Amino acid sequence: TAYRRQRQMCIRDRAKPVIATNFGGNTEFMNKENSFLVDYGYMRPQNLDYKTYAFVEKWAAPNITQAADYLNWIYTHTQQAKELGRRAQQSVFEYFNIKDFIKEISQIIKDN
Numbered sequence: 619t620a621y622r623r624q625r626q627m628c629i630r631d632r633a634k635p636v637i638a639t640n641f642g643g644n645t646e647f648m649n650k651e652n653s654f655l656v657d658y659g660y661m662r663p664q665n666l667d668y669k670t671y672a673f674v675e676k677w678a679a680p681n682i683t684q685a686a687d688y689l690n691w692i693y694t695h696t697q698q699a700k701e702l703g704r705r706a707q708q709s710v711f712e713y714f715n716i717k718d719f720i721k722e723i724s725q726i727i728k729d730n
Contacts, residue, residue: 633707635699637688641678647713652706654688657681 638644640655648655658678692699 633700633703635692635703636706637685637692639678639680647709648706649709652702652709654685654692654702656685656688 635654636648637654637656638648639658640648641658645655658680660676661679663674663677
């Protein structure tokens with residue numbers, strides 16, 4: 619969801635390593651160079667708010683073992699994890715650059 623992506627970006631903005639499923643909107647700004655992307659399989663959604671997610675036919679089921687391995691790696695490789703967090707922070711600044719955003723919006727307005 620947008621809220622989850624916003625939280626991920628806030629963590630990344632603070633130069634912390636992020637672990638997330640390699641699925642959906644977060645892959646627009648997360649990659650293996652700046653994040654820990656967890657492999658997934660598909661499952662049918664269960665126990666969800668069907669008013670909100672009625673259109674969802676399949677859901678990404680993260681590889682829990684891989685996510686735990688990433689957590690352990692972060693704990694045991696603190697310096698490398700900090701570097702990954704710094705790369706994540708830099709990518710947030712580059713991807714969400716306000717000047718570029720204003721240029722894009724201005725262009726859209728001009729084109730319409």
